[in-house]
Amino acid sequence: MAVQTKGKCKYCGKTYSKSYMLRHLADCKERKPLTADSKKCKYYELAIYGRYDKAYWLIVEIREDAALTVLDSFLREIWLECCGHLSSFHINGVSYDSVPVEGLFWGDPAENMNHKLKTLLQKGMKFNYMYDFGSTTELIIDVHDYREGEKRKEAVTILSRNMPPGILCDQCQEREAVMICMECYWGGEGGFLCKACLKKHDCEEEMMLPVCNSPRMGVCAYEGSDSYPEEFEPDIKNIKKVLAKPQK
Template sequence: MSRHLAACEKRRAAVAAADAQPGKRVPIVHLLVQDAWEGLYWLHLEMDGTAPLAELDDYLRVIWLECCEHLSEFSVGRRMGRPVGMSRTAAQVFVPGAVLTHTYDFGTSSTTSVRVVSVRQGRPTTRWPIALMARNAPLAATCQECGSPAGYLCTECLYDDDASGELCEAHAKSHPHDEYGDPMPIANSPRTGMCGYSGPADPPY
């Protein structure tokens, strides 16, 4: 996807249109954001270099993570590495080759790797500090009861019964487990099935 975005004609046209507008040019950072464990969930983001890391923290909460207003931090290295202040700007932190870790929730943690793909000088393609360029397609899920496509997750099955916990709509309605609450919707997020996560905020992102 990094190679595709670098060569994509529609993206090049969007960048050229933005750069043709009046105003100051700023560093624009292309970030690859992935869940730190398997890398199955990923986002390609473009971030205004003058925006603080707090904007990226808010964005990740909205699109991937927010469930119970847990604490979070950026750090250099893996979880519990050297903290990086949220007030620092993207251009100060995301130099070529830089990799940061974002941790959301210090109990049931979601850990995300944030890597710099490239940095360009120009104008943002949107009025927002962060633009979503691409993300992974939703992962395929199969109902553990009937094999149909699944849209719900029983965390009791997942954590206590060593089963996938994935359920179709029909079996989610009739599922007997309730110790962890009703089955949760499966979201395109590494936070699915964790804590009280029930899905992302409404788009646009």
């Protein structure tokens, strides 16, 4: 899908494209500056997107002392997990696998994921991630920034995420699709169905997968995230506070 998607800024709720959002986040007016007495910690700002489908993207901040396992779990939870497949990061020519395989006769044996990000990442670098070595979903991770921020409990904080692209039903070309019929999809007959056209659709029910906001949509048995909503909610509390201020 070659559509450009937009997302909302965590701090001010304004809507921008991914590249503009990366610039905006650096000087968003609602993002609180560090105060002298706040506990500090260093974070990597990562822009993550589908290698073959850039409509799906995430901008997150992750603590430098988090291990690759933390990033792996986060990506699985928000975008990828279907049936516990293997995954792997590829950073500077080295593979870091969820389950490293010993004794492979090609290349060096892979590392595990118990490596802290600060020992591997530098601002400006890009690396790859693969989930499932069969029906692979491949991501590119761009280390966009490395900055000091207020220390938070959570290792990963979402700063922005693409809004669901809204895919049109292949049958009626009118309403938004909610399901994909994999039989029609792989048979080259579209396959995206809205609620109404789904009711009239003849294919087997087990061929249906839900439309979801992820680069793994329609792959293997992927049915969307159990822990994250389809759409990212910004911290609108900030905005409400500003609006509620009495006029002088």
